[in-house]
Amino acid sequence: MTLSRLRRAGVFASPSRFRSPVGSQYYTSPDTSRTTSICTFRRHYTSRDSHGEGFSTSYMTGARPSGPLFRRASTVPTFTYSNQQHFSPRAIKAYLDNYVIGQEHAKMVISVAVYNHYLRAQNLEDRKRRMRKEFDNRLRSDVITEEIPVESVQPPQSKAFFVAETEEDDTPVLEKTNVLLLGPTGSGKTLLMQTVAKVLGVPFAMVDCTSLTQAGYIGDDVDTCVQRLLASADYDVEKAEFGIVVLDECDKLAKPVRVGFSSTKDISGEGVQQALLQMLEGSTVTVTRKTGPAGQTKESYTVNTNNILFVLSGAFVGLENIIEERVSDKHAIGFKAAPGTTGMGKFFMPSNAHILNYVEVQDLTKYGMIPELVGRIPHISPLLPLSESDMLRIITEPKNSIMKQYEHSFRMFGVELKFTALALQALAKSALQQGTGARGLKGIMARLLLNVNYELPESSTKYVLVTESVVKTFMNLNETERVRPFYFSRGEQYRFLSELANENQVAQSLLVEPPAHDTNAEAVSGQAEDGPTPQRVGFIE
Helix, strand or coil, rough: CHHHHHHHHHCCCCHHHCCCCCCCCEECCCCCCEEEEEHCCCEEEEEEECCCCEEEEEECCCCCCCCCCHHHCCCCCCCCCCCCHCCHHHHHHHHHHCCCCHHHHHHHHHHHHHHHHHHHHHHHHHHHHHHHHHHHHHHHHHHHHCCCCCCCCCCCHHHHHHHHHHHHCCCCCCCCEEEECCCCCCCCCCHHHHHHHHHHCCCCEEEHHHEECCCCCCCEHHHHHHHHHHHHHHCCHHCCCCCCEEEECCCHHHHCCCCCCCCCCCCCCCHHHHHHHHHHHCCCEEEEECCCCCCCCCCCCEEEEEHHHEEEEECCCCHHHHHHHHHHHHHCCCCCCCCCCCCCHHHCCCCCCHHHHHCCHHHHHHHHCCCCHHHHCCCEEECCCCCCHHHHHHCCCCCHHHHHHHHEEEEEHHCCEEEEEHHHHHHHHHHHHHHHHHHHHHHHHHHHCHHHHHHHCCCCCCEEEHHHHHHHHHCCCCCCCCCCCCEHHHHHHHHHHHHHHHHHHHHHCCCCCCCCCCCCHHHCCCCCCCCCCCCCCCCCC
């Protein structure tokens, strides 16, 4: 087939057909002053339908055909914007600040780890795209030489092809950046990762490590992690390969302390850690879809975990003692000083609230985690216990805070619910005393407002006020007794607002700081001797 026949068939566009008045192969639009290639000129056709009425149509000669058959589905989350500030570690942390209170260092670690992880994933996709383009250009050059009308040839999609080409590329290959979050219960480990998955819009799966066992035993094997991630991605393999898997309660996989000889085999500890090694490093897992009609052939999927971000989290109860022993032993003085005998190590110890910041790999291995697993987790971030001020901010500041949820739900059946500032401080203090972290706030609020939520729908009460006395009375009652806040009808709105303002003024008076030259500063600051100094909050009015 000659070149002219190819042009008549529409494979190649003839330059003379689109030549501009000045004789060049490009046309400059006078109104926009933009140069347009000959491949983007618009052809115009006029025809008639079956009724004899004329109509016209046009299309772009160099444009990609439109329609559902020509749509390219984006399988990889694209985060490379023209302006990098839209997706950056700062932007991720700013989004986390709207939902997670405190834990600044942990949010910074998560933001950097997630950003670097998806830079790595995007880098791999760019390498594959460049190789496909180069492969296609070489084939097109051969086609033009041999005058064979081939519009597009797809390069081979096998992984061996890309691996071979990658070895010739001088661009360094980025390694995985798995993360370990350790901290007490209720400190925000789970909420942190759920919020990250929400902002990125990627598949997210959480697996409880307490149910994992070695292959062949009753329980879930490690392949369950990939299976749940694939299910959350609606069994889209390419989408699942860029998801996030959270291995919760990973501290339960620690090797048990053996005293003497033991015939009991550890099927849910070190064995599961060994099985997780290849998955965290990057391997191929075959998953069978268990859902579907009975008798139907089960579909199998092959998932590559090389680009999956694994986040391990756990409370690691007792890890503080291991860190304290190591730091005390390091600073012990005296001839043949032993840990705990000289007592000098106490002067070099950090406070108990921040002792997790001094965690090292040897502390985790002594706790029971195998060194091979810890070595595959480059990011280790401790979450510190929440303080009373953090608990108070958790109640009021997040967009989906527990206080805003109850206020909205009460507003749906026509009741306005308000908490005074002193009541919020009492709630934060009681939640901190329970030792369950922010997770315990939901249970406290549910029991406190149980009677109110039962009585007020379809009643004449329109305003409810929860004061400090109501919260303190509730904390002294048992589970079966009920507490009743202050109820106000529709005509008692002024009284409702007055009671709210009066108690808020009392709370504000307790926060007045004495002048710097006042000699009675200690006496003024010691007014609230029965508890910590109240923190300033935004009064609900």
